[in-house]
Amino acid sequence: xxxxxxxxxxxxxxxxxxxxxxxxxxxxxxxxxxxxxxxxxxxxxxxxxxxxxxxxxxxxxxxxxxxxxxxxxxxxxxxxxxxxxxxxxxxxxxxxxxxxxxxxxxxxxxxxxxxxxxxxxxxxxxxxxxxxxxxxxxxxxxxxxxxxxxxxxxxxxxxxxxxxxxxxxxxxxxxxxxxxxxxxxxxxxxxxxxxxxxxxxxxxxxxxxxxxxxxxxxxx
Numbered sequence: 527x528x529x530x531x532x533x534x535x536x537x538x539x540x541x542x543x544x545x546x547x548x549x550x551x552x553x554x555x556x557x558x559x560x561x562x563x564x565x566x567x568x569x570x571x572x573x574x575x576x577x578x579x580x581x582x583x584x585x586x587x588x589x590x591x592x593x594x595x596x597x598x599x600x601x602x603x604x605x606x607x608x609x610x611x612x613x614x615x616x617x618x619x620x621x622x623x624x625x626x627x628x629x630x631x632x633x634x635x636x637x638x639x640x641x642x643x644x645x646x647x648x649x650x651x652x653x654x655x656x657x658x659x660x661x662x663x664x665x666x667x668x669x670x671x672x673x674x675x676x677x678x679x680x681x682x683x684x685x686x687x688x689x690x691x692x693x694x695x696x697x698x699x700x701x702x703x704x705x706x707x708x709x710x711x712x713x714x715x716x717x718x719x720x721x722x723x724x725x726x727x728x729x730x731x732x733x734x735x736x737x738x739x740x741x742x743x744x745x746x
Contacts, residue, residue: 530734532720534741536565536602536627537656537677537705542578543568546710549585549599557597560717563745565627567602572612575619579603583624598745602627604656610642614650627744629677632658636683648674653744654703657684658691666694675740676700680715680723681707688727701740 539545540552547555549566556564566582582601589599603620605613605628613630620628630647633639634657644662647655648669655661655669656677669676676695678688684707695702704724708714715723724734 529718530721530731530738531560531717532704532724532734532738532741533560533562533717534564534703534738534745535561535706535708535714535720536600536654536703536741536744537567537604537629537679538564538708538714539568539604540566540582542566542581543570543574544709549582550589552708553585553589553595553597553599555711555714557595559714561597562742563598563600565600565602567604567627567629569606569631570603570616570620571606571608572616575603575616575623579620579623579625600626600745602629604629604631605647605652606631607637607639610640610646613643613646613652617647617650617652627653629654629656632656632677633661634659634684635686648672654705656705657681657687657707659687660690661687661694663694663697666698666700670695670698670700674700675744676702678702678704678724678727678729678737679707680705680713680720685723688723692727692729702737703741703744704737
């Protein structure tokens with residue numbers, strides 16, 4: 527049986543926030559690596575959401591309409607470092623502006639994220655809780671019942687708790703995704719490396735194959 531490849535990435539940043547590349551170049555580089563879909567999920571809060579999300583939507587519409595483009599570009603947003611009380615309304619606003627996937631920047635160990643952010647992102651109905659750090663089993667169970675996906679990440683610093691996130695997902699029945707959190711060309715993994723990130727977190731080959739199926743369903 528051929529090894530599983532992870533050919534979807536729902537957490538990439540362009541120069542519309544703190545990434546290095548235009549959305550079109552970002553999409554092109556993912557396409558050349560064999561990905562089927564990538565979501566541009568630039569950092570947003572109340573200051574820039576109304577500018578950034580529509581710009582990503584326009585980029586995605588133009589990319590997806592071009593003849594010969596096999597990779598699907600998905601407009602997304604990552605709500606980042608906002609007070610937890612504001613997260614639910616910002617999730618709704620991002621969707622109103624056209625984001626198809628909404629991430630909330632979770633309680634990673636490598637940044638001073640406000641306590642309660644994980645819970646607010648789950649209760650607010652985000653699609654993905656990115657790099658959720660030492661997420662509690664209670665919050666993981668809430669994510670499972672709410673259909674919020676927990677992220678296994680390739681990003682340095684954020685990846686320190688990948689094994690813990692996977693353990694909480696197993697205990698709770700929450701689904702997970704594997705994302706790069708890319709900011710530069712060097713951050714974009716080959717699909718084989720993306721799969722190895724899951725294996726390195728402790729996934730079995732069967733769990734890895736289920737992650738690929740879960741990510742594929744999110745693009746439907």
